[in-house]
Structure formats: structure tokens, C-alpha cells
Amino acid sequence: MIKLKDVSFTYQGSDGNNLYDINLHIKKGECVLISGKSGCGKTTILRLINGLIPNFYMGKLSGSIMACNMDISVSPSYKIAEKIGMVYQNPRSQFFNIDTDSEIAFGIENLSYPRNELLRRVDKTIKDIGLQNIMGRGIFELSGGEKQKVAFGSIYAMEPEIYLLDEPSANLDTKCTEQLRQRLKLLKKQGKTIVITEHRLYYLQDIVDRVVYMNKGKIENCFTSKEFFSQSEEKRKRLGLRGFDFSLIDIQNNLLSKETIFELQNISTGYGKKVVIQDMTIGASQGEIIGITGHNGAGKSTLAETICGLRKPISGQLMWKGKPISEKQLLKLSYMVMQDVDYQLFADSVENECTYGMDNVEIEKVLNTLKTLNLLEFREKHPGTLSGGQKQRLAVAVSMICQKKILIFDEPTSGLDLEGMIKVTDLLKKLAEMGKVIFVITHDYEFITEVCTRVVRIDEGTLSFDLPLNINNKNEIARHFICNSLESEA
Amino acid sequence: MNHKSIKKSLTVKDLVTCGIFTALFFVFTMVGGMFFAPNPILTFLMPSALALLTGPIYLLLLGKVPKHGPTIILGTIMGFMIFITGMYWMWAVFYILLGIAADLIAGAGRFKSNKLNILSFLIFSMNPIGSYMMLWINRESYFSYMLGKGTEQSYVEIMGATAQGWMLPAMIISIIICGLISCLVGKKLLKKQFKKAGMIA
Amino acid sequence: MKSMLKIGAKNKGLLHLDPRTMLLLLVMGNLAVFIMPSVKGEILLTVMILILGLLCGVYGFSFKLALIYFAFLGIDYICMTVFNSHLSNYIALFVRFIRKVLPCGMLGGILIGTTRVNEFMAALSRMNIPKSVLIPLTVMLRYFPAIGEDTKKIKNAMKMRNVTPGFLGFIKNPARTIECIYVPIMMSASRRADELSAASVSRGIENPLKRTSIQEIRFRTVDAICVLAALLYLIFIWRI
Numbered sequence: 001m002i003k004l005k006d007v008s009f010t011y012q013g014s015d016g017n018n019l020y021d022i023n024l025h026i027k028k029g030e031c032v033l034i035s036g037k038s039g040c041g042k043t044t045i046l047r048l049i050n051g052l053i054p055n056f057y058m059g060k061l062s063g064s065i066m067a068c069n070m071d072i073s074v075s076p077s078y079k080i081a082e083k084i085g086m087v088y089q090n091p092r093s094q095f096f097n098i099d100t101d102s103e104i105a106f107g108i109e110n111l112s113y114p115r116n117e118l119l120r121r122v123d124k125t126i127k128d129i130g131l132q133n134i135m136g137r138g139i140f141e142l143s144g145g146e147k148q149k150v151a152f153g154s155i156y157a158m159e160p161e162i163y164l165l166d167e168p169s170a171n172l173d174t175k176c177t178e179q180l181r182q183r184l185k186l187l188k189k190q191g192k193t194i195v196i197t198e199h200r201l202y203y204l205q206d207i208v209d210r211v212v213y214m215n216k217g218k219i220e221n222c223f224t225s226k227e228f229f230s231q232s233e234e235k236r237k238r239l240g241l242r243g244f245d246f247s248l249i250d251i252q253n254n255l256l257s258k259e260t261i262f263e264l265q266n267i268s269t270g271y272g273k274k275v276v277i278q279d280m281t282i283g284a285s286q287g288e289i290i291g292i293t294g295h296n297g298a299g300k301s302t303l304a305e306t307i308c309g310l311r312k313p314i315s316g317q318l319m320w321k322g323k324p325i326s327e328k329q330l331l332k333l334s335y336m337v338m339q340d341v342d343y344q345l346f347a348d349s350v351e352n353e354c355t356y357g358m359d360n361v362e363i364e365k366v367l368n369t370l371k372t373l374n375l376l377e378f379r380e381k382h383p384g385t386l387s388g389g390q391k392q393r394l395a396v397a398v399s400m401i402c403q404k405k406i407l408i409f410d411e412p413t414s415g416l417d418l419e420g421m422i423k424v425t426d427l428l429k430k431l432a433e434m435g436k437v438i439f440v441i442t443h444d445y446e447f448i449t450e451v452c453t454r455v456v457r458i459d460e461g462t463l464s465f466d467l468p469l470n471i472n473n474k475n476e477i478a479r480h481f482i483c484n485s486l487e488s489e490a
Numbered sequence: 491m492n493h494k495s496i497k498k499s500l501t502v503k504d505l506v507t508c509g510i511f512t513a514l515f516f517v518f519t520m521v522g523g524m525f526f527a528p529n530p531i532l533t534f535l536m537p538s539a540l541a542l543l544t545g546p547i548y549l550l551l552l553g554k555v556p557k558h559g560p561t562i563i564l565g566t567i568m569g570f571m572i573f574i575t576g577m578y579w580m581w582a583v584f585y586i587l588l589g590i591a592a593d594l595i596a597g598a599g600r601f602k603s604n605k606l607n608i609l610s611f612l613i614f615s616m617n618p619i620g621s622y623m624m625l626w627i628n629r630e631s632y633f634s635y636m637l638g639k640g641t642e643q644s645y646v647e648i649m650g651a652t653a654q655g656w657m658l659p660a661m662i663i664s665i666i667i668c669g670l671i672s673c674l675v676g677k678k679l680l681k682k683q684f685k686k687a688g689m690i691a
Numbered sequence: 692m693k694s695m696l697k698i699g700a701k702n703k704g705l706l707h708l709d710p711r712t713m714l715l716l717l718v719m720g721n722l723a724v725f726i727m728p729s730v731k732g733e734i735l736l737t738v739m740i741l742i743l744g745l746l747c748g749v750y751g752f753s754f755k756l757a758l759i760y761f762a763f764l765g766i767d768y769i770c771m772t773v774f775n776s777h778l779s780n781y782i783a784l785f786v787r788f789i790r791k792v793l794p795c796g797m798l799g800g801i802l803i804g805t806t807r808v809n810e811f812m813a814a815l816s817r818m819n820i821p822k823s824v825l826i827p828l829t830v831m832l833r834y835f836p837a838i839g840e841d842t843k844k845i846k847n848a849m850k851m852r853n854v855t856p857g858f859l860g861f862i863k864n865p866a867r868t869i870e871c872i873y874v875p876i877m878m879s880a881s882r883r884a885d886e887l888s889a890a891s892v893s894r895g896i897e898n899p900l901k902r903t904s905i906q907e908i909r910f911r912t913v914d915a916i917c918v919l920a921a922l923l924y925l926i927f928i929w930r931i
Contacts, residue, residue: 081895094890384687509830576795
């Protein structure tokens, strides 16, 4: 079905080769996982298969790529689109329309099928993917999981032979990831060929047939699914891969520290009259790392905005060091590291970013902070040219120079490999040692167990539980991340 | 082996880029328009306000798509939006015509010449004059357009008083000044930020 | 086969017109305002458009604009008859300037309020508008809500950095405010342009054949009636 022969590729403007001597043969109906660390060339392989390379992303290509009996590098993009569909990592960026119906029909409309056929396919897609509830809605009111569904549906309607999925679970909670798994099963049943790149591996165990492990632009190893998932923990970590199986994760007993310094008392908040967060009381002390979890759309971001002082509570009291404070005062104390860090970087160099909007910042302090966060060598560079992790650290550097006391991280590990996750973990622990109060919004169970001292779960705007992370609570917390998949299995 | 030279015609990527930047252009135009247009004292300043706001977007669009086409597309779509929101139709026509003119001017420098790009922006920014155009080209037919046939003479006199001959050159000069300021800021931003970030060549 | 799709109008009005009809009505409306013989004719036009708006289910917007229209008419009258000074005349003139735009503005609002993007695109495509205009236009309409999202995030980020967005911040430090607004918005626009075009290329947008549409567009009897009414109106005011 797919045959890559001696393929090497270099992106335009890139120094070394991005892919070397790739030889890969994928049979019809096979499901192949491409794994490896960030930047190993996983996404580049997907782009080769669907012809975006070399037609869209320019560069130097050698070798031959055949898929569905087409020579990909010379076939027109719309011919390839009929046979090969790709679901992108961030569904938001692939939407061409503002309502769900149009988005699902977008691909097949491009291929100029007659209207009857369009209707048949859209209906089939709605039924197979389970989109009944979100038809006719605006794209912008959908939650992350729903967006992913629509993005998938838009490709499904095109009925391609080959599905390419680029980190499909990066922005999904446990429940939505499970739904994704069901969709992949459906494709397998239909005999479709699937190629997935992914960092989170646990949900793919019984889906994939073969695993390709890449390192620095080369295929280093090919495993059968069984070989791959039965590797020892030690070997997995050496390969830089995220956990396969959550039941193995050992929750460390992190000690709770002293007294409460920051508190939300009976806070309700929302948009206008619509209450999103209801009567919530959460306290936090210095050095704590509190994980905030909940389904996509449960109200986590609204809570985060309240903690930051960006949103005025409808009722309730914000407390700092035992005294009530206004949200404006809170805004001076707290800082959020956004999921899209790009929005909060304004300056033209890393160093200037650190002093942006502030007067009288000592240069020494800036340099020290950059050094602590391993950013010193990039001080002249434009923030836009940094990697995702570096941008995150730069935002943290800014918060440190502003002397912020409360830090909130929004999905800091989305799309990160093991190494990236460990870096974030270390960073958070370091910040906790400095006495910051830290909140982390995340779906990432592996990450929670590595770093959090407490887990707060929100369900439909109310506090579902607030538990310290220790052996006694392990099962209660884990239940929300793992058992979901078991339940729907039954 | 597959090192393709940059195509001269517009690719899908170029068209999408045009669409996104036109959206920005429209939003900034609306912001300026909303603030200035419904105010009797500021209304004649609207064209220069629009020139002041949109320069960086225009220059970045030319920087991202240095080919024939983007300013024509920008002009056409802006004209179309002006038309369907019910604004005076001459404005829409001006948008399209000036879009073509701007394309030719910037094209004369292969879209790389700073001076010509700025000149093309200044010419393009003259578009709101379209909505006041009748005021000067053909006063009488404009008055009958504005006031209806058979209006009292006093109306016409008031009209004439506000549409003095010096208004048009004053408007053009203010557009040029504001447009130049906007372009200088835009050029600085482009050089300081976007070139450094590798977003434009 | 009964489709599960909720195809059709955005609003639940009594009427739903083909977007092409709406565009034609807009042209005729502009023409009518251009040749308008009297204030009475203008009032008739506004009332006709108001009725159309109500039939199409665009209640709030139509009422609001009609209300503004008649308020302006009132201001105009008061200024010219009661005060009749230089200042009041100027105000009257200005109000009249804006008033002229309102009937077509109302029509435009009805068009936007009742037409879905997909339907609109199908109509334009049927009118043989070239892809080089159609694609940017679609992208633009889709990108508007994203600009709102982006601006909100950028504003929040600015607040956390103690850089005040808005007018006050601009007065305090213009260069910084300009940079804070333009740079992230334009950066995000550039990135989204790249992502979106890749995603649309891999979904066949480069197909040279004409796009089909799941949205059915068709001239119906109501379209003919509306156009006919508009035509009669035009002849009526032309003859006066």
C-alpha cells in the first residue's frame, strides 16, 4: 500500500538532512505507529506519504514514494486527497469553515462529488462517528474533544484508503482518547491502512500491528506490537517513550507543606450571567503543585482565569495570606503560562522579553534567571524561533522576573515526549522549591503522578474531589484516568 | 532533485494567506470606521485613521506574498464587503480599482522595493475618498442624491459649505501623512520582529 | 432518504431567499438610494426592507436599524425646522449622510443574518466567481471569530504583564501598545495561514473541477416575488 524507498529529505533552509534513507513498506490494512522523540522526523514521514512534501513544503527530496499505486511526488494533490487523508495535531488549525456541517462536507465538496453522494457520505459519517449532537453547531463553541471528532469526520467522509494521524490525542482528555480509540478500531474493521504518530502510547496497545521507532531522522528499529509493548520499563525510558500502561506508574508520596497562603472561598464565576464555576473552595500553600483535571469543557480554563485575577468572581472571596484581596491585586501576584505560549511573547529577543513592560529591571537578575532556565545561550534570538519547551521556559522566566507568586500552567505537556515531560516536571519542582504556588491544568496522568502534590477534579463547574496524591488516594484518582476505558470496553 | 522554483502564480497557500490578512485588514478597518464614521466632527478624518491602522498588515501581506494578485484580492474582497454591508457603492468601486493600481505599482518594484510598496499602500489607502467622491466630482448630482429631487435651496447651500474645495486635498494630504507613519511603524515591526523570526524572507 | 443534516436557513423565518437574490436586491437597493426622488420614497424603501427582514426572521437587527432610521429622520426634521442654526444644520446634514446608508445596511444585515457561509460560497461559486477570490473570501469569513479569540488571549497576556491594553495604555506608551497588539496578532495570522493551507491542500482544494455543495441553492417563487416587488418599486420611484 505504502512504499518508501531510500527516501531522504531536507527542508528548505534547514542545515542537515531531516530524514535519512527511509525504507518503509506498509501493507494494506496494517496499522503502523511511528514513535520516537520530538523532532525525530515522525511528522515529516506523514507529510511525505500525503504528498505535502515536496509540493507544499519545499526542500530537497531523493528516493521514491509510492502509495495506492501512485507516485506521490509527481501526483496532483487532489488525486492524493481522494486516497489519503490526514488528521492534524491541532484540529483548530485545520478547520476551513465555521459550522460543523460545512466542515465535514468540505473535503468531499472539493472532490466535486454529486450532491446525492455528498449527502450519503455525510450521513454515514454522522452515524459512524457519532456526530448527531454536534451537527449544525459553530466550530468555535465546540470543546477540544468535539473538535477532534469533527476533524476526523471531515476526513472519514472522504473515505480514503489510508489514514494518517498526527498526534491525535495531544489535546484530548481520557474519555475523548477512548472515543478516538474506538474510531481507530472502526477503521481497522473496515480494512483501512493507518499510520499514526503519537507520544501517548497507552491507548494504542491493542490497535497497532507494528511500531516503527525513529531516532534523528532514521528508522532505528521496527517492532511487532507485542514486542514493543512488552519492553521493560527501563528500555522504554531509554528510548525516550511515554508510559504504555498506567497501572505500573508508582505514585510518589509527596509531602504536603505548611499552611494555606492562597484561597478561593466559595467562588462562583462565569460569563455574564452564565455561571461556569459554582461555589468552589480551594486552598493552596507555598510549594504545592496542584493538578486541575476534568473533562474537556468542564470549566478548567475559567477557573484558571479566576485564579489569575483575569476574571471577576460573581460571588465569593479571594484570600492571600489570610486577607481578602481583589482580583486586580491578584493579577499582580499571578501568572499563567498559556497552552499557546506564542500569545504571551511580545518582544524581539529573549532578553528583551524578560524586561518587556517593566522599568528598572537589573540586567544581572535577567541573566541569572535565563541561566537557571537554560536559556542564556538564546538571549539574542527571537522568541518565535524557539522550540515549544523553550518558549514555555521563557514565559516562566518572565514570571520569575515579575516576582509572581502564583503560577498556572495550561496543558504544559501537550504533545511532549518523555524527555520534554521530564523537563517540565523538573521545572515545576524547582519553582515549587522557590515557594511558588503552582496550579497545573492537565489531562496527562503520567505527568500528574510525577509532579503533583494534590489533584483537584472539576465536573460541570463543581468540585468533584480535592485529594492529596498519596497511596491511599491512588485508586480514587487513577479511576478517573484509567477505568473509563475499561468501562466502555464492557 | 525536486527543488522547485517558486511559482509565479498564486498557490493555495498564497490565497489562504490573502484571506487571513484580508480578515485582519477588515477588522482594523471596522475598528477605525466604527470610531470615526458616526461622529460628525471626526467623520472626515476616517480615511486617514484607516490609513494609520492598516499599514503594517498591508506591508506584511506583501512580504508574505510578493507576487501579482494579493492587493487585487484584498481590494476586491474589501469592496465586496463594503457593498454587502450597504455602504455607498463608489467606495466599493474605489477599493477594486485602487487594488489593481496598487498591484501595478508594487509590481513595478517586483514587490521588493520598500519605496514602491509604501507608495502602493498610500494609493490603496485613498479608497475611502470614494465614499465622498460625488461631493467633488459632480456636486449637483450628489446633492440630488443626498437630498432627493426638489429640495429647498437652503439645503444645498449648507451642503456646499461643508464640502469646500479645500476638503479634498486636505483629506489626501492627511491620508498620505498617516499612511507614511503607519508604513514606517510597519516597516520597523517587520524588520525587528518578522524577519528575525524567519516569517518573511 | 431523509438526511440527518439540518440544512437550510440559519434563522427560522417565514422566508428564506437564495443568496443570489439577496445580492440582486442589494444592487437594486443601492440603485434605489441613488435615484431616490423624495424622502417619502426613502421611507417606503425602509419599510419594505423592514418587512423583508421580519419575514426572514432577522427581528432584532431589522427593528434596531429601522428605529435608528426613523430617529435620524426625526433629528433631521427637528434640526431643520425648530433650530435652523448653522450647527444644527450641520448635524442634520451628517445625520442624513448616515441615514442614506441604513436601508442597504439593513439589507446587508439580512443577507449576513440568514445565509450560512457554505450556502453563500455555493451561491458565489454558481455565479462563476473565480477560486482566487472564493478561497480568500471563505478563509476570511472563517477567520473572523478566530481574531476575536486571539485578541482575548493577547489582552489577557498583556494584563498579566502589566501592559495595559486599550486607549489608556496607548496614551501611556504608544510604541509598546502597538507592538503588543500587532505583533502577536500578525504572528498568529501567519502561522494559521500555513497550517490551514496545508490542511486544505490535503483535502483536495486544488482540484480544478468546480466544487459541488451539500447546500442546495435554488431560485424559488418567493425569490421571483421579491425581485418583482423590488423592480416595481424601482419603476415607481423612477417615474416620479
